[in-house]
Amino acid sequence: MCSLSEPRDRPTARGDEMEKTILGSAPRYTKDQVADAAGVPVQRAEQLWQAMGFAHVDDDAVVFTDADVAALRSLVELVSAEVIPPELESAVARSLAQTMSRLAEWQVGIFKSLLGDQFAVDVQTTAQVASVILPVMERMQDYVWRRHLAATASRELAERDPGADERLQVIGFADLVGYTRLIRDFTELELARLIDGFESLAGGVVAENHGRVIKTVGDEVLFVADTAADAAEIALTLNEEIAKNDLLPPLRIGLAQGQVLARFGDVYGSTVNIASRLTSVARPASALVDRELAASLRGHPDYRLIPLGPTKVQGFRGLHAWALRRAG
Secondary structure (H helix, E strand, C coil): CCCCCCHHHCCCHHHHHHHHHHHCCCCCECHHHHHHHHCCCHHHHHHHHHHCCCCCCCCCCCCECHHHHHHHHHHHHHHHCCCCCHHHHHHHHHHHHHHHHHHHHHHHHHHHHHHCCHHHHCHHHHHHHHHHHHHHHHHHHHHHHHHHHHHHHHHHHHCCCCCCCEEEEEEEEEEECCHHHHHHHCCHHHHHHHHHHHHHHHHHHHHHCCCEEEEEECCEEEEEECCHHHHHHHHHHHHHHHHCCCCCCCEEEEEEEEEEEEECCEEECHHHHHHHHHHHHCCCCEEEECHHHHHHHCCCCCEEEEEEEEEEECCEEEEEEEEEEECC
16 A cells, blocks of 8 residues: 555645645545455455554545555565565565655655745645656655665675574664753754754764664664674764764764664664663763674774773673773
8 A cells, every 4th residue: 555644634625636646646445445456355454554554544434546456466466476474564564664654754844845835825836846856756766775775685695694684783872962951952943953964974974884874763873884893983983073063962872793683674682772771871972882892893903992891781780881992
């Protein structure tokens, strides 16, 4: 099923023109009809719909289009061909929806910035602008997706065991200091500029040093690196670049190395938890590393490790931490 506003958010005919422009056609099916057309039980179709983050649809609500039928058929075909295991069907829909939802929020933000007050007042103009911009955005999305797909496939092929979901990686968290106070003291515009600046800087530093941003959550960035040196360089460079920026507060950074479960673009496991806990106890403008990463970096000519001894962290007993610095 395609991306569609929740039915309770479909207010009036004002939104119908915009919805038709974005979806490519006007809604014409109820959930029973779309499930029947796709050849799946309605319970399965509704489960996938909700997995994508959309609210329950009343039986008589006409909210689905031909694109929903085609998308549902495609997903069923992928499951039937065993490309997607049946037990992962909802997880695939959920992961795809989480990514697309954030992208949609950003794109609507572009429309609002471009059109100003016209966005809410002149729906016809907004729909016309959308009809021009959407094809360009689609081409850009396809380009970026294919580039990332190629890069990810290349990394997987370079792995010793490319089929394994578990792998040895370094997990890093970078957290803005004093974010709660900033939320209270900043205007929405100031806060938006700060977050945009932080995400831009962090994304650039991580990519430049061969890491990958997994996700950003407000004041925090979660990233991964394949080598200890890459992770160390990311952490130290982040703190150095932030220090040059008068608009951004300092960071707390925590790094941990170990086995990580990579699934649907996210990472899981105790290594992730350790990195998060180290971030919570790090001082502003500092980077802490765990025992495993300290062992990997020990003797590296570019870095210096300062032992801090056992660190009191909730959920972990005897967790040792080292402060990471540049050599000399």
